[in-house]
Amino acid sequence: MTGKATVNGTAELPEGGTGVFAPPSRFRLPWLSAVDARVDGSKLPKDMVLSVRDLSVAYRVRRGMVQAVRKVSFDLRRGETLALIGESGSGKTTLALALVRLLVRAAKITDGTVVYQRDGHAVDVLRVGSDALRHYRWNECAMVFQSALNALNPVLRVRDQFIDVARAHGMTNRAAAVERTLELLKLVQLDADRVAGSYPHELSGGMRQRVLIAMGLLLDPQVIILDEPTTALDILTQRTVIDLLRRLKDERQFALILVSHDLALAAELADLVATVYAGRIVECGSVKDVFYRPNHPYTVGLLNAVPTLSGDFRQLDSVRGQPPDLIDLPRGCAFRPRCPFGTDECEREDPQLVSVVPGGPATPGTGSHTAACFHASEVATSFSRHIRTEQLAEVVSPDGSAERAAT
Numbered sequence: 001m002t003g004k005a006t007v008n009g010t011a012e013l014p015e016g017g018t019g020v021f022a023p024p025s026r027f028r029l030p031w032l033s034a035v036d037a038r039v040d041g042s043k044l045p046k047d048m049v050l051s052v053r054d055l056s057v058a059y060r061v062r063r064g065m066v067q068a069v070r071k072v073s074f075d076l077r078r079g080e081t082l083a084l085i086g087e088s089g090s091g092k093t094t095l096a097l098a099l100v101r102l103l104v105r106a107a108k109i110t111d112g113t114v115v116y117q118r119d120g121h122a123v124d125v126l127r128v129g130s131d132a133l134r135h136y137r138w139n140e141c142a143m144v145f146q147s148a149l150n151a152l153n154p155v156l157r158v159r160d161q162f163i164d165v166a167r168a169h170g171m172t173n174r175a176a177a178v179e180r181t182l183e184l185l186k187l188v189q190l191d192a193d194r195v196a197g198s199y200p201h202e203l204s205g206g207m208r209q210r211v212l213i214a215m216g217l218l219l220d221p222q223v224i225i226l227d228e229p230t231t232a233l234d235i236l237t238q239r240t241v242i243d244l245l246r247r248l249k250d251e252r253q254f255a256l257i258l259v260s261h262d263l264a265l266a267a268e269l270a271d272l273v274a275t276v277y278a279g280r281i282v283e284c285g286s287v288k289d290v291f292y293r294p295n296h297p298y299t300v301g302l303l304n305a306v307p308t309l310s311g312d313f314r315q316l317d318s319v320r321g322q323p324p325d326l327i328d329l330p331r332g333c334a335f336r337p338r339c340p341f342g343t344d345e346c347e348r349e350d351p352q353l354v355s356v357v358p359g360g361p362a363t364p365g366t367g368s369h370t371a372a373c374f375h376a377s378e379v380a381t382s383f384s385r386h387i388r389t390e391q392l393a394e395v396v397s398p399d400g401s402a403e404r405a406a407t
């Protein structure tokens, strides 16, 4: 299913760009060279935009601390897309919110650094003051939230919401902000005049989702975080949003962090995939490595749980058991109670994320394939023996263009 799908109230994507993305340098304050949370970026590759190390977040609740994100590290380069996959409650949204410091009061970042780099300047986002933080959000890193309806203000027309964001970030010229709003709405294939003058409840779910994507692009950020961008959309609208994201990404070369349950979406849009379990990245690598050669039993479980059009319903396996209590995690590997490969060793020790390629880099990011499992090679061998080739081909390449799984 390819091509330009259009739905009610939407317009064709303009060909050849709109000019809307002329660099809005006048809105980009020289904040990176001014703030006091600068870090030495000389060792970072020039195209690195985010370098996250040991990020940990906990929510304080009556029973104790919910360890929602545990020692997460990854690198992200310009133009790259990282998909965070994992079942509900694994900590994906908390991780995404921590990257823009938009966590609720009950949450505390207990450890780690989030280094953001642009134009040779690098800062630790977790240490910047409130003015710099305001600038970082939207100008440098925009987040599109999980629920499109809740993320928009119900009592403001779309146009006014764009103007508010623009004004809060230094675009004081109302006419320019309106012009930019209309161009962005066109860019995301919406009937710009109609949508700009509408209240959120007058728009469909897919239209609201595209409004939020347009808003995320308002200040031309270097990083965009999309939390479940296609959940709750019908299949045609999902296709429109996916095609749109792919095109915007190619045109703009922003880095994208995509949070999704949807493995097919991850396979289509991502360069890197990170499997998140109980607040930790337990496997990370290129789409091909993670989906064709998974080394963690949890990734295998997620892949086996994907329904296909041609597959027999009875062949589907879910990941058996329940996710652990994040307040009282099991000793050793958190996946042990659900793992078909577990041994005594797994109960004694928590496996670290290491390269599955001997001598390879152990930080999730470009070029590495890592997994946190004592029996990773056994998992990989077993998967390749039992691989459901047809199912994977559908997961990894809904349009049929990718190679079949290597066995």
Ligand SMILES: Nc1ncnc2c1ncn2[C@@H]1O[C@H](COP(=O)(O)OP(=O)(O)OP(=O)(O)O)[C@@H](O)[C@H]1O
Residues within 6 Å of the ligand: 059, 060, 061, 066, 068, 086, 087, 088, 089, 090, 091, 092, 093, 094, 095, 104, 106, 146, 261, 326
């Ligand atoms: N405000 C909160 N207070 C206490 N615990 C919270 C809060 N928000 C999230 N949590 C807990 O943190 C853990 C991670 O939640 P999070 O929303 O990040 O998961 P998720 O992977 O995004 O799930 P989903 O796929 O359902 O969106 C869960 O155990 C959740 O119960």
Ligand code: SF4
Residues within 6 Å of the ligand: 296, 297, 298, 333, 334, 335, 336, 337, 339, 340, 341, 342, 343, 346, 351, 372, 373, 374, 375, 376
């Ligand atoms: S370390 Fe052990 S329990 Fe954990 S995922 Fe690997 S095999 Fe399973």
Ligand SMILES: [Mg+2]
Residues within 6 Å of the ligand: 092, 093, 094, 146, 227
């Ligand atoms: Mg979530």
